[in-house]
Amino acid sequence: TSPAASDDGLGASHETRAMTEHTVRSFSADLEELSGDVARMGGLAEDLLSDALQAMVTADLALADTVVRRDQQIDTLQQELEKKILRLLALRQPLARDLRQTVSALKVAAELERIGDLAKNLAKRAKVLDAAPPNAVRGVARMGKLVGAQLKRVLDAYSAQETDAAVNVWARDEEVDEHYISLFRELLTYMMEDPRTISSCTHLLFVAKNLERMGDHCTNIAEEIHFLVLGEPLNSERPKADVLSNP
Secondary structure, three states: OOHHHHHHHHHHHHHHHHHHHHHHHHHHHHHHHHHHHHHHHHHHHHHHHHHHHHHHHHOOHHHHHHHHHHHHHHHHHHHHHHHHHHHHHHHHOOOHHHHHHHHHHHHHHHHHHHHHHHHHHHHHHHHHOOOOOHHHHHHHHHHHHHHHHHHHHHHHHHHHOOHHHHHHHHHOHHHHHHHHHHHHHHHHHHHHHOHHHHHHHHHHHHHHHHHHHHHHHHHHHHHHHHHHHHOOOOOOOOOOOOOOOOO
């Protein structure tokens, strides 16, 4: 082999390695960007839930309107994230853990978008709770704080990709269900004792149900974290209290 040919071969090999390293770094940057987008969506979802609860407790209609308007920000972030992921799947064709991370970002974003929609619904109901018993409103707000804590924990677990923390969120969903059952009974009692509260307590029942559904979305995210990290689903039966069998 001539020296020239040998040099060409070494140069080509070096160039190939450089291109591969560049591709890996670029793909890692893409995945980090996706994680950052999901984190922004999560932070916004937390803020919307907190503000919706505040608007409900304080009857702050201006804050409620702000929550309704800001929900569009989550929708926009999700749409942009979907475009990035579709482009990433087409150009990178990721495999194994990289594929799971890409698809998980898409799924988690969808769950957060639904949480944003439910927070918006809470804010809308804040406008029609003027005749609601104050203790009932505070009870729903306590349930909201429990759901907010679940949301924060599962978002932290997603950022750190910690399966133990995710499974803990998954297991604690039953607490949200039990709180909902307690509120269901309490609100029915108010309506039976004073028919004037029927309208506002009905709205509070919808609020409580929306919060219970948010808890389910947090649990879905926890299951997605488990699959992302370990590559297998959470096979245990999800802990669930049933309001229909616990009237």
